[in-house]
Amino acid sequence: MSRVSRLVLGTARWALAARPDRALLSATVAAALDAGIDRFDTARAYSPPGRPGEGERLLAEALGPHARAGRARVATKGGHWRRPDGSFAVDARPATLRSHVEASLRVLDTERLDRYFLHWPDPAVPLAESIGALADLRTAGLIAEVGVCNVGVAQLEAACAAGPVAAVQNRLAYLGVDDPVRERCAVLGLEYEAYSSLGGPDGPGRLEELTRREPRVAALAARLGATGAQLALAWLLAQGAEVVPVLGAGREGSVRASAAAATLTLVADDLALLDEVRPRPAPDTA
Numbered sequence: 585m586s587r588v589s590r591l592v593l594g595t596a597r598w599a600l601a602a603r604p605d606r607a608l609l610s611a612t613v614a615a616a617l618d619a620g621i622d623r624f625d626t627a628r629a630y631s632p633p634g635r636p637g638e639g640e641r642l643l644a645e646a647l648g649p650h651a652r653a654g655r656a657r658v659a660t661k662g663g664h665w666r667r668p669d670g671s672f673a674v675d676a677r678p679a680t681l682r683s684h685v686e687a688s689l690r691v692l693d694t695e696r697l698d699r700y701f702l703h704w705p706d707p708a709v710p711l712a713e714s715i716g717a718l719a720d721l722r723t724a725g726l727i728a729e730v731g732v733c734n735v736g737v738a739q740l741e742a743a744c745a746a747g748p749v750a751a752v753q754n755r756l757a758y759l760g761v762d763d764p765v766r767e768r769c770a771v772l773g774l775e776y777e778a779y780s781s782l783g784g785p786d787g788p789g790r791l792e793e794l795t796r797r798e799p800r801v802a803a804l805a806a807r808l809g810a811t812g813a814q815l816a817l818a819w820l821l822a823q824g825a826e827v828v829p830v831l832g833a834g835r836e837g838s839v840r841a842s843a844a845a846a847t848l849t850l851v852a853d854d855l856a857l858l859d860e861v862r863p864r865p866a867p868d869t870a
């Protein structure tokens with residue numbers, strides 16, 4: 585798999601907006617496909633208040649004929665949704681997960697979901713029960729691959745014991761967010777999807793500031809013709825073949841910049857420099 589096709593376009597922000605700009609979403613999705621990014625991420629919870637599945641609907645609309653032509657792989661998530669008051673709820677009981685999967689199949693207009701994540705472990709339901717339910721739906725042919733989000737190492741081990749898990753989606757970023765689950769995924773042969781990997785909406789600005797402040801990083805950026813965000817993305821991809829960044833983007837330019845970043849090669853000295861100046865992870869994320 586090329587490094588560009590290891591990128592996923594995350595669509596949460598479009599879906600959470602009160603009035604998403606559909607034309608801009610279509611243009612961003614088209615730019616992603618054009619740049620070689622053919623993986624997309626959504627969730628039942630990515631919706632305006634009280635309209636579960638709206639984000640999946642928007643993405644399906646933007647993908648349109650590309651999805652029907654099999655040009656796009658879509659991952660979605662369930663067991664989590666947005667209430668009418670705007671708050672988020674978790675319910676990962678087997679019956680709920682089945683109804684969420686069935687709703688996603690309808691909205692995405694497909695017979696099988698490419699990848700389905702348990703969005704959050706439900707403290708009221710044993711993880712083995714939730715994963716067992718998704719494994720049954722996979723056996724029934726409704727899901728191609730099962731994944732888990734927002735898990736620690738022990739939860740990942742429990743999930744893997746309960747069914748065939750293909751991937752994890754957790755938070756990991758150059759800007760001070762580490763995650764021991766990434767190394768565990770490498771050992772277990774699972775994909776590790778890294779979300780908020782540029783540090784969220786204000787991350788790219790902080791990355792540019794860090795690049796300007798540190799002359800050796802500025803020199804590296806100039807040598808490679810890269811921005812701070814692109815260096816952070818190249819650093820992330822260099823952490824291991826299991827890493828698949830999930831990038832939120834509201835503009836075509838961001839998508840194309842990310843695809844270009846995936847073609848950058850950082851040598852050992854470059855990585856050592858970036859590690860040296862990297863903001864230290866907060867103790868609870870290390």
Ligand SMILES: NC(=O)c1ccc[n+]([C@@H]2O[C@H](COP(=O)([O-])OP(=O)(O)OC[C@H]3O[C@@H](n4cnc5c(N)ncnc54)[C@H](OP(=O)(O)O)[C@@H]3O)[C@@H](O)[C@H]2O)c1
Nearest residue numbers: 594595596779780781782783784832833834835838841842
């Ligand atoms: N599983 C979970 O619980 C979970 C939780 C959170 C997020 N996610 C997933 O992860 C996705 C991304 O997360 P995120 O939106 O928090 O954060 P992100 O990817 O860290 O950051 C998005 C920001 O980075 C900018 N950007 C993207 N590519 C860029 C580039 N190459 N150069 C410069 N700026 C760039 C975007 O700017 P523009 O808007 O200007 O393009 C946007 O402001 C979500 O859409 C969702 O799919 C999953």
